[in-house]
Amino acid sequence: MGMAILVNENTKVLVQGITGREGSRHAQYMLQYGTKVVAGVTPGRGGQTVQGIPVFDTVEDALRKIPDINTSIIFVPAQFAADSVYEAIDAGIKLVVIITEHIPIHDALRFVNYSKRKGVTIIGPNCPGVVSPLRSKVGILPNHIYTRSGPVGIVSRSGTLTYEISYHLTQAGIGQSTVVGIGGDPIIGTDTLEVVKMFEEDPETRYIVVIGEIGGTMEERLAKYIGSGKITKPVVAYISGRTAPPGKRMGHAGAIVSMGMGSYESKVKAFQEVNVPVARTPTEIVKLIKQYIR
Amino acid sequence: MRLLEYKGKELLNKYGVKIPRGAIVKSLEDIQTLKAMKFPLFAKSQVPFAGRAKMGLVRRVDTINDAENAARDYLGKVIQDYPIRKVLFEEGVNVAKELYISITLDRENRGYLMLASTEGGIDIEEVARKSPEKIIRLYIDDYEGLRDYMIRGVAQKLGLEGSAVQDFVTVTKAMYRVFTEYDAELVEINPLALTTDGQLMALDVKVMIDDNSLYRHSDISIEDSDYTTEELEARKYGLHYVELTGYVGIMANGAGLTMATMDLVKEFGHEPADFLDVGGGASEDSVKEGLKILLTDDRIKAVLVNIFGGITRCDEVAKGVVGALNEVKTNKPIFIRLKGTNEEEGRKILTEVGLKTYETAEEAMEALSKAITR
Structure with missing residues (x-):
């Protein structure tokens, strides 16, 4: 079908860390949303069930029993999360969504590079996950916000801010194709540019919203790519952290201006140079999108 | 977190870097x-x-x-x-020459980056601004690691000769060990002095350790970090708190929304006093403790609370707000924007104690703006 990106009605999800508090709760929410959650893994808990979902000791066991698993979502605590990521990659799962927060950055660097060598897509860590409204949700985004599918693709470094912008878009009658929370850490599996490229290829997505923040150079690199003419769909952006002082980490580990890189001004300038409008407030995104739709 | 100078020196010295x-x-x-x-x-x-x-x-x-x-x-x-x-x-040390050297994360290339310069003793950001050509950059693959020939190449560009070249290899390898073994985000020696008797010595150092890795470094204490007393207190309740210089107190949920709220305060011509993120799925307790930090801060004239309930439930937030007001006597006005999950219940709890809520952050900020003088 090739509609929406990353997750759709064919997504069959394995939940790693399913017996934990967050894992079991969100397995339930995902089921309620309509996601096909087909298995869970917690070492030592094989044979149990959570919300009616069978639990296995290892990812390999789960795949042997349920071979059409194609996506894993990880809720395993930070100290053990890296191990779970390698387990999913080595078992052959091609999309791994890491919700876990506080994974050491050197661990993330290694498993992200490993995933690239193995051709595996990682979303996160420290992210809210992915939702293609009315089709499938692999993440912790609130179900009641994502009630309308439509032409807008969203890629974001933030959680709550994304829910807020999605909410306003839906209120204005504008649905979303896929919403991707890529995570707030300095090293992440899939960056803004990679997601925007996916949206460009997706026939359902007609407009792209980029929610960025200070720190790193992802937005600048995206702007450069847009400048090369390879993105034909309209892109609008919002960047948070205009008033953040340099050298201070603003909640997200990745939201820090250092070595003169990653400032608000540099990102806004990069976008403006390639005619990507930048909203002054989150709600202004809706107005900007409406101008294109009209 | 940033380690105190002496602690950073201790780690580097352990692996062979000379210090005064x-x-x-x-x-x-x-x-x-x-x-x-x-x-x-x-x-x-x-x-x-x-x-x-x-x-x-x-x-x-x-x-x-x-x-x-x-x-x-x-x-x-x-x-x-x-x-x-x-x-x-x-x-004291007799210095002939001051160099700069650091190893940091390369976010863009997902590896490590070594920076070196003959312009030691001054802030590298200043060097980057004024004479970027004087900064030598070396990309290090995290899997392949740092090899001697790479370091010798950097030493040559720095103009080092004789035994100083081998000493430089020793220093750099020690830095690399601290960087990888201690989960550092930055290991910087500035200045790295070449003494008059030909030795390389670290005069000042800056080591930043990834907070999330502390569980595997029992020899690193949070006492030796840059956290202030308030920041340490906030951490206990799972709050992200950063003190800023203004006078409008801010509490929101989620890092992005909290930054957006700071930006909104500025947009209205005011100055944010803090960044306080109660997190996604904040509990009554964390909201209460967070708000108490703001209410007891003398610099703060008024508080803006901006909650969009996704995972976070608005009734939990409202209970936390009421809890804080019960424990702290204050005459600071509080402006609360409450939207999302369990919004009705939350609003009811706040109305009972005479607190108004707003539909959007802009409306709340507008009311705040009218209530205070700059």
Whole structure:
């Protein structure tokens, strides 16, 4: 079908860390949303069930029993999360969504590079996950916000801010194709540019919203790519952290201006140079999108 | 977190980096340990920020009495909310040349980056701005690691000769070990001095350790970091708190929304006093403790609470707000924007104690703006 990106009605999800508090709760929410959650893994808990979902000791066991698993979502605590990521990659799962927060950055660097060598897509860590409204949700985004599918693709470094912008878009009658929370850490599996490229290829997505923040150079690199003419769909952006002082980490580990890189001004300038409008407030995104739709 | 200078030096020295002879003084009783050292010494307050010399927090002492006076002046003093708990006394070094060297994360290329420069002793950001051509960059693959020939190449560009080249390899490899073994985000020696007798010595260092890795580094204490007392208190409740310089208190949920709220305050011509993120799925308790930090802050004239309930439930937030107001007597006006999950229940709880809620952050900020004078 090739509609929406990353997750759709064919997504069959394995939940790693399913017996934990967050894992079991969100397995339930995902089921309620309509996601096909087909298995869970917690070492030592094989044979149990959570919300009616069978639990296995290892990812390999789960795949042997349920071979059409194609996506894993990880809720395993930070100290053990890296191990779970390698387990999913080595078992052959091609999309791994890491919700876990506080994974050491050197661990993330290694498993992200490993995933690239193995051709595996990682979303996160420290992210809210992915939702293609009315089709499938692999993440912790609130179900009641994502009630309308439509032409807008969203890629974001933030959680709550994304829910807020999605909410306003839906209120204005504008649905979303896929919403991707890529995570707030300095090293992440899939960056803004990679997601925007996916949206460009997706026939359902007609407009792209980029929610960025200070720190790193992802937005600048995206702007450069847009400048090369390879993105034909309209892109609008919002960047948070205009008033953040340099050298201070603003909640997200990745939201820090250092070595003169990653400032608000540099990102806004990069976008403006390639005619990507930048909203002054989150709600202004809706107005900007409406101008294109009209 | 950023480690205090002495702790960073200790780690580097353990792996073979030479440092000036020194001793740590935590109380006046420790002064006697300085007797064995060669005066004059340099008394360096252990505070985790740049520009100590300009702030009068480093001084030369010629006698043991001088040293005692310096310790008395520095210890217990609070600088930018940070209490001085330790003073490092170091012997002087005869410097021929000052270099810069650091290893950091390369976010863009998902690897490590070594930076080196002949312009040591000044802030590298200043060098980057004024003469970027004087910064040598070396990309390091995290899997392949750092090899001697790469370091020799950097040494050559820095103009090092003779035995200094091998010494430079030793220094750099020690830095790399600290960087990888201690989960560092930055290991910086600035200046790295070439002494008149041809030795390489780390005069000042900056080591930043990934907070999330602390569970596997039992020899690193949070006492040796740049967290202020308030920030440490906030951490206990799972809050992300950063003190800023303004007067409008901010509490929101999620890092992005909290930053957006700061930006909105500025958009209305006011200055944010803090960044306080109660997190996604905040509990009544964390909201209560967070708001208490703001309500007891004398700099703050009014508080803006911006909650979009996704995972976070608005009724939990409302209970936390009421809880804080029950525990702290305040006349600071509070403007609350509450939207999302369990919004009705939350609004009801707040109305009962006479607090109004707003539909959008803009409306709440507009009301706040009218209520306070700049």
